[in-house]
Amino acid sequence: MTLQLDDIDLKILALLQQHGRLANQELASLVGLSASPCSRRVKALEEAGFIAGYATLLDPKHFDLQLTAYIQVRLEKHSQAILDAFELAMSSYDEVLECCLLTGSDADYQLKVLVCDMEAFKRFLLEKLTTQQDIAGIRSSFVLKQVKNQTAIPLPKS
Incomplete structure (x- = not known):
């Protein structure tokens, strides 16, 4: 029901x-x-699942997490096993806040990554992300200013 x-x-x-x-x-x-x-x-x-859970939202600045990057990842192959392995790896990294499978883009995935600085980003990139098999390309963009950040979803109007 x-x-x-x-x-x-x-x-x-x-x-x-x-x-x-x-x-x-x-x-x-x-x-x-x-x-x-x-x-x-x-x-x-x-x-009924309308409320998925409860959380406390923390301010990253208080934890010296100053650098947000969006990373687009293109894979060489697209078998289910390769997609599953990539998703499992990304799910295990604390730096990855979001990992989305995309369509309509040159990239297969978009990651939202939060780290303290460029050195930490470099470590994530070289020691974690690029060690994944079947990556054909990576493109990174860095957030200069966050204009809007909301967790509330739009609800239907009655």
Whole structure:
């Protein structure tokens, strides 16, 4: 059975995306419910998979992580085994925040990498990324300024 979202569910989701630490009582007040029904709705949203989890977002600057790079990787071959091996390797590297398989590009994958400085980037590139088999090309771009960074997804309007 699929959960049908109503206006209150959408308000709950929007508020939790922006303020994940809201106490149930405060959340209930903001959406116009009492605490018990609000708690039941949140539990139903979790069980239905609309809420994938909860996280605390950290500021990388406080951990001396100053350099963000986007790396496009082109592979020589595209068998499922090669793709799986590349994805497994990228998933194991702490520096890789995102790894996306692409279409409509010369690259096969795009990585978002976060490191402290150019020396750390060089180590990642030479000791980890380029040691992977079947890489045909790598193109790196460095973030000069982050204009927008949001984790909340757009929700449908009611």
